Amino acid sequence: MAKSGPIVIVVFPGVEPLDVAGPAAVFARARALCPDAPDMIFASPEGGTVRADGGLSFADTAALSSLTGPFDLILIAGGTEQGLIAAIHGQLSAWLRQAAPSARRVGSVCGGAFVLARAGLLATRRATTHWSATARLQAMYPDTIVEPDAIFTIDGPVCTSAGVTSGIDLALALVEADHGSQVAANIARQLVVFLRRPGGQSQFSEALRAQAKGGSLLAAALDEIQSHPAHDLCVARLASLCAMSPRTFTRRFTLEIGSPPAAFVATARLDHAKRLLLTTHMPVASIAYASGYGSAEAMNHVFRNRLGVAPSDLRHRLQSAQAPAAD
Structure with a gap:
């Protein structure tokens, strides 16, 4: 140049x-x-x-x-x-x-x-x-x-x-x-920074909101959801990580985080999939499994319901939106 x-x-x-x-x-x-x-x-x-x-x-x-x-x-x-x-x-x-x-x-x-x-x-x-x-x-x-x-x-x-x-x-x-x-x-x-946070990435992510709201008693569950979205994230397992009964865990999680555990898991998986779509060249099917959807069809269904667009189309839109224009 x-x-x-x-x-x-x-x-x-x-x-x-x-x-x-x-x-x-x-x-x-x-x-x-x-x-x-x-x-x-x-x-x-x-x-x-x-x-x-x-x-x-x-x-x-x-x-x-x-x-x-x-x-x-x-x-x-x-x-x-x-x-x-x-x-x-x-x-x-x-x-x-x-x-x-x-x-x-x-x-x-x-x-x-x-x-x-x-x-x-x-x-x-x-x-x-x-x-x-x-x-x-x-x-x-x-x-x-x-x-x-x-x-x-x-x-x-x-x-x-x-x-x-x-x-x-x-x-x-x-x-x-x-x-x-x-x-x-x-x-x-x-x-020693992330190369590079994509322009379309959220300023104030669901993870950051959770960290700001959640107490130390929920830390194990929040870490598991954010770090391992493909794992079994049912209420019973998350509650066991926090040494709580499912009922107590659900009540405390909803009160402190502002949404029920299942809704938070769904959003975390969606955010994870969006991040992989934008920052990697992984096939859509691989992203679906890595994000906890089980299949590309299941992820496609969630994306169309939540975002009104298929995963592959969203990848194209986001990458086009953040690409610098030619001189």
């Missing part, structure tokens, strides 16, 4: 440090592995030292006014609500509106999506942000197609990612698109 200018990561007072450091670590390693990878610049509205949320600071940032295109990527980080409001109503949105046409890509991490939207860059495009702010983004910018559960989105030259660490996932996806899967895999191994 020929260079098209530097990557510009934009910070501002109150910026979230991980929104900056995560993608920067990916891009820095790409530069070390690939001589044609773009350089990286840290910029801010005024330049100089910028104090981030949590007491950290970014020193020697370039003033936005000093930058001239073309740019490979302009990436707007997220931050505190006060910091984002100041950035949106300050010169950042105006600068971004002018600079975006000279950038090969424009993107955001977390609340940085509001800056993109303010600059008019998300109109009619798919986008996401931190799960706690997706409803607000949709309400404020109704012409944006907000995907509230996505880890990241790539819609043509505009990309957005959800909260904090999802900036790493987006950066890995962009590196993979530009330099190949092997380079992205090497970087992921160096950073």
